[in-house]
Amino acid sequence: MKAFVFALACAALCAGCPRFHPGPLPGAPTDATFVDVDGVHVRYRELGQGPAVVLLHGFSASLESWAGVAPVLAQDHRVIALDLKGFGWTTRPEGDYSPAAQAELVWHVLDKLGVKDVAIVGHSWGTSVALSMAVAHPERTRRVALYSAYVYDEQVPSFLRWAQVGGIGELLFSLFYTERIEDRAPLAYVDERFVTQPRVERVEEDLARPGTVAGALATARGHHFAALHQALVGFDKPVLLLWGENDLVTPIRFAYRLREELANAELKVYPRCGHIPMVEARTSSTRDLVAFLADKGAQHDDNGNADNAEGSGSAGGAGSGSGDDRGVTGDQGGGGAGGGARGGGTATVLPVETRRLTPAEEDFALPLGADLAALGAELTPRQYAAPREKTEVVVHGSLRIREAGLYNLDLDRGLDAQGQPIYPVPLGGGQMMRAGDLRARTDAAFYAPGVGVAVKARIDWLDNIALGGEPDLAGGSPATSRGQRPTTVVIKRAWGEVLTPAGTLAVGRMGAHFGLGIAANGGDCEDCDGGDAADRFAFVSPIAGHFLALSYDIAARGPFTPSRDGGHPISLESTTAVGGPTVSILKTHSPATLVRRAAAGLTSVEYAAYVSRRTQDNDVPATYLPTATQMFTSADLVGRGFAATATGGWLRISGARFRIEAEVAYLNATLDQPSLIPGTAITVPVTSSQLGAAVQTAFTFGPMQLGVDAGYASGDDAPGFGAFPTPGQVAPPAGSFDGAQANPPRDRTVDNFRFHPDFRIDQILFREIIGTITDAVYLRPSMRATLARVGTGRLEAIATLIVSRAVEATSTPSGASALGTELDPELRYAARDGFAINLAYGLLLPGAAFDGTMLAAQPAQSLRLRVGFAF
Known part of the structure; x- marks a missing residue:
C-alpha cells in the first residue's frame, strides 16, 4: 500500500496541481456570445422575447443541458442560458466559486443585459445558485423552478467531501475527476438509451478544457449549504420542484424535505426518471415548467397551499396514464397512492416516460467479482452519488x-x-454412459447505507449434484427410494468492498478471472463447472484512462491447529504459506459502454496485462498426501524453495459487427527441492517454462x-499429456495417456501449459x-x-x-x-x-x-x- 500511495503522489506531481485558466478558452464556437463581468468572460445564449427566464446548469455541465427546453420557453419568454464560472466556455479564473459568488456573477450578467426581474430555473448544483440568487434579490425574482435540487450538505458525495481537504483535493481531482465518464454518466439516467456516445464524448471534451479541473475543485469546496437554508426562512416566492422518482444523485427524499422547508413550493415527480428530467422526462417536465412560468399550473388556497391542476393525490405512488418524450403531446391524469406528502404543497407523480434499456450483449458480460476491472467500474460511480438511505440487497441467480x-x-x-x-x-x-447434474446458484450483494460499502457472496445451494444422486434409502435400496437426501450448501465466494477516495478496496474470497480465461477463469459461463476463487486483498484505482489493480493472494497455509477455545484455526508454520502479489493494468469498457460505442459506429480497443509472483519456502506434504495425519511435528517439515512468476496480456478489438479477442500467458517456475518425503532430499531443482495463447474472432453478417x-x-x-498429475505419481512409461511430466534427476522440466x-x-x-x-x-x-x-x-x-x-x-x-x-x-x-x-x-x-x-x-x-x- 505504501508503494501505491507513493505512485499516486508521483503521478500527481507529474500531472501538477490543477491550474486555473483566466483567459478565453481556445476552440470556442464561432457563434458563441460572451459578456465580460467582474473579470470573467461569460458565455451566454439568448432566445425569444417576453418576461426574462435565466437557466442555470449543474455541476460539470453547461448551457447545452437546456437544449431541449430553451426553444420551448422562448415562444413566450426571453430565455437567457449561460455557462457558470468554471464550466462550459466561460473562463476559469482563480477566485470564489461558491453558490453565492456564482449568484452574484449571474445578477451582474443580467444587469449588463438590461434584465430587471427574472424567473430563475436551475438544475442539480445549479439550484443552489438559483436559490442564492433568489434570497439575495427577492425583489427581482418572480419565481423559481428547481430540477433535482442539490442544496443539502447530506447530498454531497464522499469524493467531493474528501476533495474539500487541502492537498487531498488537488490529488484526487488531478488523478480521478475526469476518469470513467462512460461509467459515471449512466448514474444520472434510468434508461441508459439516453446515455449516447456523443453525449459521453461531449462531457469528456468539456472536462478536457484548460482550467476545468481547477474550477470544478473550487466549486466542490463551495458545497456548503447551511447559510443558504438559513436565508430561505421566510422566502415566499413560488417555487416549482421537478424531480425524477429514481434519481440516484439527488434521491427523492430530498424533494419532500425541500418542499417542507419552502413556504410556497409545488412538487412534480416523474416515474422511471433519473437525475435529468429535462432530458429523460422532457415533454412532461417542460410542459409543467411552461405552465408554472405562465402561472397557469397552480392555484392557491387561503392557506397558501398549491392545488395541482393536472391531478390530485400525494407522491409515493405512480400515477396512471401515458406520456413520452418522443412525440406524445399530453399526459392523462391520475392520482398517486398515498404516503409521503404533507405540509405546504402537493406532489403529483406523472406517467412513465420510457422503458429500460435491454441488457448488454452476452459476448461482453462478466459477473462482478470475477474481474478486478469490473469490480472497480461498479463502485466508481458511487463517488458521485448521494448516500444510500438504507441497506440495499441485489440478488441474481440461476438454476441449471x-x-x-x-x-x-x-x-x-x-x-x-x-x-x-x-x-x-x-x-x-457397453458403450454408453450417462451424466446429469443440477446446480442452483445465487449471487447476492448487500449495499450498506451511505456510499460505497458492499458485502457480496456466491452461494451454490446445489453444487453440480448428480441427477439421481444421494437417493433416500429409507426403503432399503435405491429401487425403493422416495427421492433425494438434502445436500450441503456451498459458499464459494464472500468478500467485502469499500470505496475510498482513490479507488476500491476489496478483501475476502472473490472470483479470479483474466481475459479469455485460459489461465485464471472465474467459471461464470453457462456451462462452466468450477471457477477460481482467491483469498485476496485487492485495490483497484481508475487512473489515466485505465484501471491499476494491486492484489495479494493467500493461496495456501497450514497445517493448522485450533485455538485454545476452538474459535479459529492457527497456522503451525508461517514458512509453508503460499502466496504473493499481482500487479495489473487494464483498459476496459463496461458492457453497456461497448454496446453504446458499437451503436455509434466506433471501434473499441481494450487491453490488459499482469505480472504475478508466488512463493513457498517450506512444505508439510503430510497434510495432503494419502497418508496424511492429524498430528504434525518438525520432522514433517520439508524444504521447498518454490518460486513462480506468471505474466500475461489480453487484447480485445470490437465493433458493431466484429470482435477479435486474444490472450497470452507465460509461466516460469523453479522448485529447488521436489521431494515429498521428509528427510529425503532431491538436490536437483525442477524448472518449468510454459506458454499458452488463444484467439477468438466473430464477424456478423x-x-x-x-x-x-x-x-x-x-x-x-x-510421456502422457500431464493434464492432471497427482502428488507422488511416478513417471509413466512411453505410450501412457497421462502422468507426471518430471522424473528427477533425469527429467527436471514441466513445460506443458494447461488451459x-x-x-x-x-x-x-x-x-x-x-x-x-x-x-x-x-x-x-x-x-x-x-x-x-x-x-x-x-x-x-x-x-x-x-x-x-x-x-x-x-x-x-x-x-x-x-x-x-x-x-x-x-x-x-x-x-x-x-x-x-x-x-x-x-x-x-x-x-x-x-x-x-x-x-x-x-x-x-x-x-x-x-x-x-x-x-
Whole structure:
C-alpha cells in the first residue's frame, strides 16, 4: 500500500496541481456570445422575447443541458442560458466559486443585459445558485423552478467531501475527476438509451478544457449549504420542484424535505426518471415548467397551499396514464397512492416516460467479482452519488440442469502403457454412459447505507449434484427410494468492498478471472463447472484512462491447529504459506459502454496485462498426501524453495459487427527441492517454462456470425499429456495417456501449459477425454445463425469444427501428433426473460495419436441437453 500511495503522489506531481485558466478558452464556437463581468468572460445564449427566464446548469455541465427546453420557453419568454464560472466556455479564473459568488456573477450578467426581474430555473448544483440568487434579490425574482435540487450538505458525495481537504483535493481531482465518464454518466439516467456516445464524448471534451479541473475543485469546496437554508426562512416566492422518482444523485427524499422547508413550493415527480428530467422526462417536465412560468399550473388556497391542476393525490405512488418524450403531446391524469406528502404543497407523480434499456450483449458480460476491472467500474460511480438511505440487497441467480449421453469415449483403442483405458468404461462392458447434474446458484450483494460499502457472496445451494444422486434409502435400496437426501450448501465466494477516495478496496474470497480465461477463469459461463476463487486483498484505482489493480493472494497455509477455545484455526508454520502479489493494468469498457460505442459506429480497443509472483519456502506434504495425519511435528517439515512468476496480456478489438479477442500467458517456475518425503532430499531443482495463447474472432453478417478461433498450449516431451498429475505419481512409461511430466534427476522440466478446464472449445476431446487443453494446438472455425425469433427470445443454430494436433508427439499414447477432428452442432433457444435451452451433439473422429498397439481408435459421440433459468 505504501508503494501505491507513493505512485499516486508521483503521478500527481507529474500531472501538477490543477491550474486555473483566466483567459478565453481556445476552440470556442464561432457563434458563441460572451459578456465580460467582474473579470470573467461569460458565455451566454439568448432566445425569444417576453418576461426574462435565466437557466442555470449543474455541476460539470453547461448551457447545452437546456437544449431541449430553451426553444420551448422562448415562444413566450426571453430565455437567457449561460455557462457558470468554471464550466462550459466561460473562463476559469482563480477566485470564489461558491453558490453565492456564482449568484452574484449571474445578477451582474443580467444587469449588463438590461434584465430587471427574472424567473430563475436551475438544475442539480445549479439550484443552489438559483436559490442564492433568489434570497439575495427577492425583489427581482418572480419565481423559481428547481430540477433535482442539490442544496443539502447530506447530498454531497464522499469524493467531493474528501476533495474539500487541502492537498487531498488537488490529488484526487488531478488523478480521478475526469476518469470513467462512460461509467459515471449512466448514474444520472434510468434508461441508459439516453446515455449516447456523443453525449459521453461531449462531457469528456468539456472536462478536457484548460482550467476545468481547477474550477470544478473550487466549486466542490463551495458545497456548503447551511447559510443558504438559513436565508430561505421566510422566502415566499413560488417555487416549482421537478424531480425524477429514481434519481440516484439527488434521491427523492430530498424533494419532500425541500418542499417542507419552502413556504410556497409545488412538487412534480416523474416515474422511471433519473437525475435529468429535462432530458429523460422532457415533454412532461417542460410542459409543467411552461405552465408554472405562465402561472397557469397552480392555484392557491387561503392557506397558501398549491392545488395541482393536472391531478390530485400525494407522491409515493405512480400515477396512471401515458406520456413520452418522443412525440406524445399530453399526459392523462391520475392520482398517486398515498404516503409521503404533507405540509405546504402537493406532489403529483406523472406517467412513465420510457422503458429500460435491454441488457448488454452476452459476448461482453462478466459477473462482478470475477474481474478486478469490473469490480472497480461498479463502485466508481458511487463517488458521485448521494448516500444510500438504507441497506440495499441485489440478488441474481440461476438454476441449471444438464443431462448427457457419452458414447465410446474410451475410443475402443484398448489400454494404454499403464494398463488403463483412456476414459472410464461402463461396468457392464457397453458403450454408453450417462451424466446429469443440477446446480442452483445465487449471487447476492448487500449495499450498506451511505456510499460505497458492499458485502457480496456466491452461494451454490446445489453444487453440480448428480441427477439421481444421494437417493433416500429409507426403503432399503435405491429401487425403493422416495427421492433425494438434502445436500450441503456451498459458499464459494464472500468478500467485502469499500470505496475510498482513490479507488476500491476489496478483501475476502472473490472470483479470479483474466481475459479469455485460459489461465485464471472465474467459471461464470453457462456451462462452466468450477471457477477460481482467491483469498485476496485487492485495490483497484481508475487512473489515466485505465484501471491499476494491486492484489495479494493467500493461496495456501497450514497445517493448522485450533485455538485454545476452538474459535479459529492457527497456522503451525508461517514458512509453508503460499502466496504473493499481482500487479495489473487494464483498459476496459463496461458492457453497456461497448454496446453504446458499437451503436455509434466506433471501434473499441481494450487491453490488459499482469505480472504475478508466488512463493513457498517450506512444505508439510503430510497434510495432503494419502497418508496424511492429524498430528504434525518438525520432522514433517520439508524444504521447498518454490518460486513462480506468471505474466500475461489480453487484447480485445470490437465493433458493431466484429470482435477479435486474444490472450497470452507465460509461466516460469523453479522448485529447488521436489521431494515429498521428509528427510529425503532431491538436490536437483525442477524448472518449468510454459506458454499458452488463444484467439477468438466473430464477424456478423446479417443473421449469421462467422468466426475462426485458435489456441496453443506448450507441451513437454515426457510421456502422457500431464493434464492432471497427482502428488507422488511416478513417471509413466512411453505410450501412457497421462502422468507426471518430471522424473528427477533425469527429467527436471514441466513445460506443458494447461488451459483452465472451464475454457471450453469442444464437447468431447478436450472437455471429456483429456479434461483440458494441454500440449496441443487447435484451429476452430465456427458459424452461428439466427433461425427464428420466438416470443421474447431467438432460436439459433451453431456449428463448430475443431482440428487439433499435439505439440509434443511423445506425449500421446501412440507417439503420433494428430489428435483428431471434432464436429459439434448445437441448437440454442434463449429468451430475454432468463430461460435458455441447449441441445448439443458432438462427433469426434480421433487421430492417429490415440491408436492402440493393436486397435485403431474409433469415433466417439456425445449428446447434451442443458436447461437454464436465470434471474
